Amino acid sequence: MLRKLDYGEADRIFTLLTSTHGKVGAIAKGVRRPSSKLGPSLELYGHVDVLLAKGRGELDVVAQVQRVPGYRIEGDVERMAHAALIAELAERVCEDRHPVEGVYELAVTAMAELGRETQPRRASAWFLMSALDLLGYAPQLISCASCESPLPAQPAAFSPEAGGLLCDRCAMPSMPLVPLAAIKVLRLMASGDLETYRRLKLDEALIGSIEGVLQSQLEHHLDRRLKSLAFLHEMRM
Ligand SMILES: [Zn+2]
Numbered sequence: 117m118l119r120k121l122d123y124g125e126a127d128r129i130f131t132l133l134t135s136t137h138g139k140v141g142a143i144a145k146g147v148r149r150p151s152s153k154l155g156p157s158l159e160l161y162g163h164v165d166v167l168l169a170k171g172r173g174e175l176d177v178v179a180q181v182q183r184v185p186g187y188r189i190e191g192d193v194e195r196m197a198h199a200a201l202i203a204e205l206a207e208r209v210c211e212d213r214h215p216v217e218g219v220y221e222l223a224v225t226a227m228a229e230l231g232r233e234t235q236p237r238r239a240s241a242w243f244l245m246s247a248l249d250l251l252g253y254a255p256q257l258i259s260c261a262s263c264e265s266p267l268p269a270q271p272a273a274f275s276p277e278a279g280g281l282l283c284d285r286c287a288m289p290s291m292p293l294v295p296l297a298a299i300k301v302l303r304l305m306a307s308g309d310l311e312t313y314r315r316l317k318l319d320e321a322l323i324g325s326i327e328g329v330l331q332s333q334l335e336h337h338l339d340r341r342l343k344s345l346a347f348l349h350e351m352r353m
Pocket residue numbers: 260261262263264265282283284285286287
């Protein structure tokens with residue numbers, strides 16, 4: 117469930133991310149009435165099993181809905197803000213009624229990880245790396261993104277334009293350096309080792325550096341800025 121919009125007196129229109137049909141718009145009739153059977157299951161960013169009927173216009177009609185058991189994030193402001201990022205990105209890359217390979221699975225996994233993780237930013241950063249990988253924008257972290265020379269074990273500048281870390285010779289002196297600890301975590305994330313990643317100790321500064329790299333890489337490759345990222349930054353001030 118990516119987005120919801122109140123409609124008419126008691127209806128609500130949802131944008132759903134589906135496994136087989138990509139992004140689908142559907143209307144849930146009478147869902148805002150307290151007596152509605154559909155209402156309790158249709159939570160924003162929730163994972164649901166839904167039966168859709170053909171509507172008269174472009175929208176499908178929600179006939180039946182059941183929540184898929186799992187963690188709930190509704191009501192948790194910080195988790196909802198991170199979930200908004202997952203939803204915004206999924207919505208951006210998906211077209212109407214056409215699945216994009218891997219996006220549904222990534223969104224479902226990322227929402228579940230966000231629910232179970234005690235540190236939501238950790239789950240959110242993992243999602244960013246996975247999304248970059250899926251979209252073909254994974255940052256180059258082992259060798260210099262400009263001259264391909266292997267990077268020594270030291271802090272390095274990150275350039276979203278070049279698509280990765282830069283060696284001393286290719287970096288401009290004015291570019292801020294990514295700490296070595298953050299580079300190591302980024303490499304672990306790129307390897308896809310979620311089990312180890314979950315056990316790492318990530319303090320605020322470290323996770324901030326990791327987010328900085330992943331967010332700048334993502335925003336460089338999208339034509340518009342992500343609204344949910346701007347909101348996450350505001351929340352932290
Ligand atoms: Zn270089």
